[in-house]
Amino acid sequence: MKNENQTMLSFSHAAVGYGEKVVLQDVSFQVKKGEYVALIGSNGTGKSTLIKCVSGLLPLTGGEIEICGKNSRKLKARERAQMVAVVPQSYYVDYDFTVEDIVMMGRNPYIDFRHRESQEDREIAERAMKLTKTDMFRNRLYNQLSGGERQRVILARAINQQPDIILLDEPTSALDLHHQIEVMELIRQLNEKEHITVLAVLHDINLASRFCSRIVILKDGKVKADGPPREIINRREIIPIRVMDEKQTAKPLRIHVICGEKGGVRILEQLTNMGHFVSAGVVNRESDDAEICEYLGIPRIEINSFQTVGPEEQEKNLELMKDADAVIVADIPFGEANIRNLDGLEHVKGELYIHRNIRTQDFTHGKLQKRLEEIQKTKEIHFFEKFNAGDWQ
Amino acid sequence: MKNKKSKTGFLVLAVLLCLGIVWVCTITGAASVSISDANRILLNKLFHLNVSLEEISKGNITIIWNIRFPRIILGFITGAALAVSGAGYQGIFKNPMADPFVLGISSGAALGAAVGIVCHFTFRIGVFNSTMLLAFAGSFATLFLVYSISRVGRRVPVATLLLSGVAINSTLSALMSFIMMMNKQSMDQIMFWTMGTLNGKGWNQIAAVLPWVLIGLVIMLLSCRELDVMLTGEETATQLGVNIELVKRKVLFASSLLTASVISVTGIIGFVGLVVPHVVRLLTGPKHRRLLPVSMVFGGAFMVICDTAARSLTTSEIPVGIITSICGGPFFLYLLRKSKKGGGVV
Numbered sequence: 001m002k003n004e005n006q007t008m009l010s011f012s013h014a015a016v017g018y019g020e021k022v023v024l025q026d027v028s029f030q031v032k033k034g035e036y037v038a039l040i041g042s043n044g045t046g047k048s049t050l051i052k053c054v055s056g057l058l059p060l061t062g063g064e065i066e067i068c069g070k071n072s073r074k075l076k077a078r079e080r081a082q083m084v085a086v087v088p089q090s091y092y093v094d095y096d097f098t099v100e101d102i103v104m105m106g107r108n109p110y111i112d113f114r115h116r117e118s119q120e121d122r123e124i125a126e127r128a129m130k131l132t133k134t135d136m137f138r139n140r141l142y143n144q145l146s147g148g149e150r151q152r153v154i155l156a157r158a159i160n161q162q163p164d165i166i167l168l169d170e171p172t173s174a175l176d177l178h179h180q181i182e183v184m185e186l187i188r189q190l191n192e193k194e195h196i197t198v199l200a201v202l203h204d205i206n207l208a209s210r211f212c213s214r215i216v217i218l219k220d221g222k223v224k225a226d227g228p229p230r231e232i233i234n235r236r237e238i239i240p241i242r243v244m245d246e247k248q249t250a251k252p253l254r255i256h257v258i259c260g261e262k263g264g265v266r267i268l269e270q271l272t273n274m275g276h277f278v279s280a281g282v283v284n285r286e287s288d289d290a291e292i293c294e295y296l297g298i299p300r301i302e303i304n305s306f307q308t309v310g311p312e313e314q315e316k317n318l319e320l321m322k323d324a325d326a327v328i329v330a331d332i333p334f335g336e337a338n339i340r341n342l343d344g345l346e347h348v349k350g351e352l353y354i355h356r357n358i359r360t361q362d363f364t365h366g367k368l369q370k371r372l373e374e375i376q377k378t379k380e381i382h383f384f385e386k387f388n389a390g391d392w393q
Numbered sequence: 394m395k396n397k398k399s400k401t402g403f404l405v406l407a408v409l410l411c412l413g414i415v416w417v418c419t420i421t422g423a424a425s426v427s428i429s430d431a432n433r434i435l436l437n438k439l440f441h442l443n444v445s446l447e448e449i450s451k452g453n454i455t456i457i458w459n460i461r462f463p464r465i466i467l468g469f470i471t472g473a474a475l476a477v478s479g480a481g482y483q484g485i486f487k488n489p490m491a492d493p494f495v496l497g498i499s500s501g502a503a504l505g506a507a508v509g510i511v512c513h514f515t516f517r518i519g520v521f522n523s524t525m526l527l528a529f530a531g532s533f534a535t536l537f538l539v540y541s542i543s544r545v546g547r548r549v550p551v552a553t554l555l556l557s558g559v560a561i562n563s564t565l566s567a568l569m570s571f572i573m574m575m576n577k578q579s580m581d582q583i584m585f586w587t588m589g590t591l592n593g594k595g596w597n598q599i600a601a602v603l604p605w606v607l608i609g610l611v612i613m614l615l616s617c618r619e620l621d622v623m624l625t626g627e628e629t630a631t632q633l634g635v636n637i638e639l640v641k642r643k644v645l646f647a648s649s650l651l652t653a654s655v656i657s658v659t660g661i662i663g664f665v666g667l668v669v670p671h672v673v674r675l676l677t678g679p680k681h682r683r684l685l686p687v688s689m690v691f692g693g694a695f696m697v698i699c700d701t702a703a704r705s706l707t708t709s710e711i712p713v714g715i716i717t718s719i720c721g722g723p724f725f726l727y728l729l730r731k732s733k734k735g736g737g738v739v
Binding site for chain 2: 055056057076077078079080081082084085086088091093094095096097098101102105106108109111113114157161
């Protein structure tokens with residue numbers, strides 16, 4: 001019976017401020033059932049504030065928010081918690097609650113003070129723990145879990161609320177890349193299988209474009225852009241807001257990495273994690289490098305395994321390098337099959353960084369050395385030994 | 394399920410232990426009443442068993458039934474009320490140092506009692522005498538004063554509540570000292586009141602406090618789940634559907650009712666409300682559904698033991714507040730050291 005196009009969350013001219021300071025001026029957008037929307041914006045643009053308004057922690061100073069068609073101002077905490085669940089940044093609790101205790105708290109909006117949890121409540125909690133794979137450590141203390149595990153527990157609690165909407169407030173910002181992806185993947189599954197609508201504040205546009213169906217960008221208290229990731233990310237006005245990581249001060253770079261089998265994994269992962277815009281080529285299908293590209297959503301030139309890089313592939317490869325601020329040649333062996341990767345490098349605009357080790361893994365009978373010398377005639381090559389994340393900030 | 398069984402077993406054991414303590418304390422005391430006599434009196438009076446009391450002197454019957462036994466029951470009620478109240482405050486404030494007196498209701502009670510003692514009022518309402526009534530009024534007036542000072546719009550931030558509690562506490566203590574200074578002849582009496590004692594308290598006092606204590610306990614026990622959720626933080630609690638301001642009001646009221654009603658009868662008895670919930674939390678974990686009942690039992694038992702010490706250690710009475718503080722203080726320090734090593738909150 002449920003209408004797929006039902007509006008779950010509607011902001012109309014929403015405005016919020018703390019005292020004199022206006023944080024959100026005029027925010028209007030709607031979220032439909034089953035959507036997975038990312039809220040993006042640099043620090044202080046009020047993304048988290050907006051989440052707080054929806055979850056009832058902050059009153060609006062103007063405009064309206066409707067949750068499942070109900071005016072947010074008129075909702076009681078209990079009613080709201082039946083419709084909206086929040087997953088904040090990973091946090092500790094000062095007391096020794098077990099995982100099961102924490103998950104069970106998700107049932108609070110459904111149980112009144114005269115009653116205890118029913119069998120039904122316990123079954124719902126059971127399912128939530130199974131979905132998040134937290135049931136195996138249900139008796140452990142919440143505080144003794146790792147960041148990723150804690151976040152899964154909080155997610156289980158959110159599922160236990162049986163909400164229509166899940167709000168995520170930078171749910172993965174305290175986690176390392178592996179756990180970030182794990183948590184985000186779990187949320188995507190919930191979104192797809194359980195049809196829970198998700199509105200997520202994310203600081204990382206890469207993460208957003210990888211997982212969300214739509215991106216809303218906030219700037220100066222208003223909606224600056226709104227649309228599917230592919231469309232949003234390439235819009236010119238968005239580029240300056242691309243770097244959202246508060247740890248980062250420098251602007252993100254466009255970096256192309258020349259790799260192939262498995263030499264590029266670490267570099268690709270680190271650069272992406274730092275918020276740079278990375279591309280790769282020419283990589284072999286089904287290799288480690290190709291897999292990490294797939295995982296991180298990195299654009300790349302691919303060939304079949306054991307195929308030789310031909311002029312055609314290299315042309316595409318050079319096309320990707322055209323707008324790169326830097327080209328990195330990763331620690332890979334060169335042979336007849338991939339030597340063409342280095343063709344035309346003398347003409348790229350960006351800086352050229354080549355790993356020292358490629359000269360000791362030379363199976364080209366001198367062609368590599370010749371190629372490097374040719375490049376060096378017109379272009380400076382920076383040889384590097386270790387990939388230091390710090391150099392690329 | 395095995396877990397659940399062992400928990401129930403644990404509770405049954407605790408209750409039996411408490412009954413044992415009550416019995417041991419009833420037969421212990423300065424006056425020498427033989428154990429068999431004491432047992433006979435209890436059996437006869439408590440269970441209306443047909444046990445002959447003819448050979449037992451009237452004096453001994455009075456000692457057991459009208460002095461010791463009601464005193465022990467009142468002690469138990471007092472300890473239970475203070476412990477649950479302390480657990481409630483600690484839950485609301487999320488602060489391990491919170492106790493039933495953080496908001497200054499003890500100094501409010503003391504001030505009220507001091508006024509009552511100094512003015513020699515003789516009015517009474519039912520089982521309440523003037524000192525009790527004024528102490529009770531004093532604590533509640535303080536609670537409302539602190540609450541309304543801390544109020545910001547419709548919210549009452551706990552940090553402000555704690556700070557205004559501290560401020561009001563010291564102001565009221567100073568006022569009481571002033572009253573004591575101006576009325577040197579009543580100084581001893583006021584001093585004794587503030588140290589807390591169960592001496593001379595009996596069935597009347599039990600009748601006076603029991604209804605309020607029961608109301609307080611019921612409200613607290615019905616707030617267990619919400620208190621649990623509150624421990625994870627106020628924002629999280631709101632997002633989990635808890636009306637935090639309502640819960641705060643409810644629990645503050647119930648905790649204060651518990652504390653105010655017992656201390657208006659006994660005077661100020663420190664440390665029970667602070668230490669007992671901490672110790673119990675180590676045993677039961679933070680969930681209030683177990684924390685509160687077990688605190689009740691432990692608090693009551695602790696109080697009964699302390700009071701028995703108070704009346705038996707020396708020939709004259711030691712105010713029980715002194716005993717509880719002497720036992721409680723070092724014990725608390727021990728817990729603090731232990732938890733420092735463990736790195737957790739007590």
